[in-house]
């Protein structure tokens with residue numbers, strides 16, 4: 001059997017509801033992602049996007065089915081799979097620099113690669129804020145710090161759980177551009193959960209559309225507009241219309 005880089009096979013996740021009855025959160029999900037690919041997952045609130053991402057990361061386990069990355073079954077989280085949360089998940093009591101270097105220090109020890117930390121501070125435009133605390137920087141800077149903290153560990157897969165979701169429109173576009181450049185330059189396989197159709201079209205090569213109750217895959221849409229993408233191009237608008245249509249028929 002030929003496995004893709006990431007293979008999600010027949011996964012189902014159940015939880016107990018308030019009446020102690022089993023409730024299917026996601027049902028029999030199948031899809032695959034090739035190495036270096038960018039996939040977005042979109043769908044209405046509560047359709048199980050975060051649940052699916054947590055199953056891929058190993059933070060959670062499915063009742064049925066399995067997830068494999070590079071042929072290995074995922075059973076727990078691992079530094080080879082980065083996870084960026086909507087609120088960044090930074091340590092508020094550590095500086096920006098320390099937040100970026102902590103994981104690296106845990107892996108490499110006391111003599112961790114300080115030049116690499118400096119490099120990420122530069123490419124994320126965080127110079128002069130190394131000693132600031134997360135509460136002292138903008139939302140965009142905090143998300144760039146969260147991205148740096150994950151990417152510095154050179155994960156083979158980066159999972160992005162609405163990292164731009166809480167940002168204002170200008171900052172969001174800025175962080176989207178950074179994500180695009182990081183993906184293009186590092187060739188890291190990325191999976192992005194988002195509510196934002198335009199964000200999915202701007203960044204990804206495949207868009208997985210989910211429907212709720214229970215969460216299922218409605219369709220995986222190919223998105224092969226040339227990069228860098230223009231949000232006002234005719235093909236971009238066509239793609240947006242197509243996705244809006246798919247999302248409106250549940």
Ligand SMILES: Nc1ncnc2c1ncn2[C@@H]1O[C@H](COP(=O)(O)OP(=O)(O)OP(=O)(O)O)[C@@H](O)[C@H]1O
Pocket residue numbers: 015016025043044045046047048049050051052
């Ligand atoms: N620990 C839990 N206990 C009970 N129900 C849960 C739990 N976690 C998630 N759910 C339910 O599972 C469903 C899917 O949740 P999930 O957060 O994965 O959806 P989502 O698509 O990411 O939502 P959103 O877009 O609003 O973030 C929701 O209906 C949610 O209420």
